[in-house]
Amino acid sequence: MNDAASVFDRQAMARLVDHLVKDGWFVGENFLNLELCQALRTEVETLACKDALDAAGIGRGRQHSLRRDIRGDNIHWLDHGSQAQRRYLSAMAALQHQLNTELYLGLFEFEAHFAHYPPGAFYKAHLDSFEGRSNRIISTVTYLNSHWRPGDGGEMLIFDPNTQQEIARIPPKSGTFTCFLSEKILHEVLPTQQPRASIAGWFRRNASLGGLVDPPR
Incomplete structure (x- = not known):
């Protein structure tokens, strides 16, 4: 777990697994190495x-x-094209291994893209798992925005899967990491007042159909 330990906060790693089991979602502030977040933000900018x-x-x-x-x-899909991408994806591979070891999820791979929201942009409430295709199991969002202030907007809302009521409002501050069950957790991005950068990702199971391996995207 050396790759993950160098990128993620170690104590929060254990909390992540516990919260996924208990609540179906997790958010950790200052979860990721801020130097790496800055390098990734520079790349998407x-x-x-x-x-x-x-x-x-x-x-x-x-x-x-x-x-x-x-x-x-x-968006721009991550492709190991920079040192920062390779470090991030290596850490996510280590996290995938831990999730499989502790939760027996059978995660097959991880796909991710940069997401850049210009001022005024938003993403209405949605689930990440496509209809009839349950290969996306756990969604992740990594925030890359330094000096984010109240009033800048762009928060992600998390909704209770049973009541559909808002249960969390997450500012997109650099170093914050959130993950949740792709099929269960409805979420939304509020309109942003400033350019907003993040990495959206999904741990996937292989969903083969008719003997054909399901492609990542």
């Missing part, structure tokens, strides 16, 4: 300045569509 991000859509395959009235972020 550079991509945004170069207009190298893609407008995010909803759905997959034939159901994929651009709906800026639902989702307004721009």
Whole structure:
């Protein structure tokens, strides 16, 4: 677990597993190494300045569509293309191993993308697991925004899976990490007043159909 220990707060790692089992979600402030968060933020800001991000859509395959009235972020899939990405993805692989060891989840792989929200952008309430496709098991969000202040907006809301009432409001501060059950936890991103950067990711099971291995995206 050396990779994870160098990136994640060690004590919070144990709390993460406990909260996933008990509540179905977890949030940890100052969970990630801030130096790494800054390197990742610089990378996504550079991509945004170069207009190298893609407008995010909803759905997959034939159901994929651009709906800026639902989702307004721009994305770039992580591909091990930088030292910061490689360090982050290595830590997430170590976390995947721990989750499989302790919770027997059978997680197959991890996929993730940068998400950059320009001012005014939001993402309406949704679940991360696509209809009829339950291969996304645990969702993760890593926040990369330093000096985030009250009034800047962009908080993520977590809703109770039974009552659909808001139970948490998470400011997107650098170093904060949250994860939750993809099929169970409804969540929403409120409109942001400042450029907002994060990494959205999913631990997945292999969902093969007709002998074909399910692709990551």
